[in-house]
Amino acid sequence: MMKGRVWSRSLAFMLLGSLMLGLAPAAVWAEAADRVGTALVEGGKALQVKVAAAVQDLKEEPWVDDPNKTETPQYYSFSGDQVLEERPDMGADRLGYASSYFSMNETSNIFPVAQKQMTLSWTDMLATWISEQEGTPKADRRPGIP
Amino acid sequence: MKLKEVTTKKEYTLLSDSHASSFVWKGTDGSNAPLPDGFYYWTLEADAPTITFIVEEGKEPVPKTAPAYNGQSQMVLLDRTAPEVLGVHPLGNNRLAIETRDMVGGLKKVTTIGSAQGSESWTTSPIRTAVAVPAG
Numbered sequence: 001m002m003k004g005r006v007w008s009r010s011l012a013f014m015l016l017g018s019l020m021l022g023l024a025p026a027a028v029w030a031e032a033a034d035r036v037g038t039a040l041v042e043g044g045k046a047l048q049v050k051v052a053a054a055v056q057d058l059k060e061e062p063w064v065d066d067p068n069k070t071e072t073p074q075y076y077s078f079s080g081d082q083v084l085e086e087r088p089d090m091g092a093d094r095l096g097y098a099s100s101y102f103s104m105n106e107t108s109n110i111f112p113v114a115q116k117q118m119t120l121s122w123t124d125m126l127a128t129w130i131s132e133q134e135g136t137p138k139a140d141r142r143p144g145i146p
Numbered sequence: 147m148k149l150k151e152v153t154t155k156k157e158y159t160l161l162s163d164s165h166a167s168s169f170v171w172k173g174t175d176g177s178n179a180p181l182p183d184g185f186y187y188w189t190l191e192a193d194a195p196t197i198t199f200i201v202e203e204g205k206e207p208v209p210k211t212a213p214a215y216n217g218q219s220q221m222v223l224l225d226r227t228a229p230e231v232l233g234v235h236p237l238g239n240n241r242l243a244i245e246t247r248d249m250v251g252g253l254k255k256v257t258t259i260g261s262a263q264g265s266e267s268w269t270t271s272p273i274r275t276a277v278a279v280p281a282g
Contacts, residue, residue, distance in 0.1 A: 086178045097251050111173055120188055121168035122218045126195070133199060
């Protein structure tokens with residue numbers, strides 16, 4: 001008899017427990033899901049900010065000779081022609097120094113790396129102007145120019 | 147005399163208070179620290195001085211303002227980094243694509259030497275190129 005009551009109580013508690021697990025979780029899980037969802041959204045936003053910041057940093061970071069940063073170029077597609085399809089728009093996004101189609105005509109001097117130095121010279125405008133004022137114009141006083 | 151990197155716009159003073167008309171640049175900033183590779187503009191800045199000329203004996207000196215040095219500038223490419231071969235890709239029809247790059251000054255010419263030779267040159271100096279050559 002006693003055994004039967006204990007068993008009945010256990011069964012009742014199990015039933016009650018099942019009911020609570022079956023009913024209560026609706027609200028509990030909803031709240032939990034909200035919290036997780038909010039956390040995920042917040043985490044996502046934080047991640048977006050981090051990614052945006054990383055991209056911004058990447059764009060501003062000067063290119064350095066580092067094998068870890070070697071990338072497979074994406075802005076040429078291979079058609080078999082000598083110079084394949086050019087996409088300078090992608091090159092501009094890539095950012096190295098200068099854009100992908102920086103015209104060498106815009107530079108008049110290349111630093112001679114082997115010599116480790118170069119002479120930058122300019123017109124001594126003051127001396128030229130003084131000479132002109134004194135009536136003895138000198139067109140150019142750069143070294144090597146008579 | 148100032149130096150400005152064209153991409154970062156960072157400025158360096160190379161020379162100040164000088165009467166020289168040339169400067170030996172070693173690819174360094176004003177404190178002799180090596181500068182990173184890139185395109186640089188050097189420019190001159192100077193206040194326009196007022197100079198007094200005595201035109202004739204006994205007459206008042208004539209003050210005149212000399213020209214400043216503005217407008218004198220030049221672009222210089224500082225490129226210590228060698229170009230790279232990024233990869234070789236089969237194209238089919240017994241051809242290969244050779245990918246190369248020079249991230250600083252760009253590429254001017256790519257030559258392949260083997261059983262079959264090929265060469266391609268550019269005036270636009272692309273930073274990355276892929277040149278198709280016979281596999282040989």
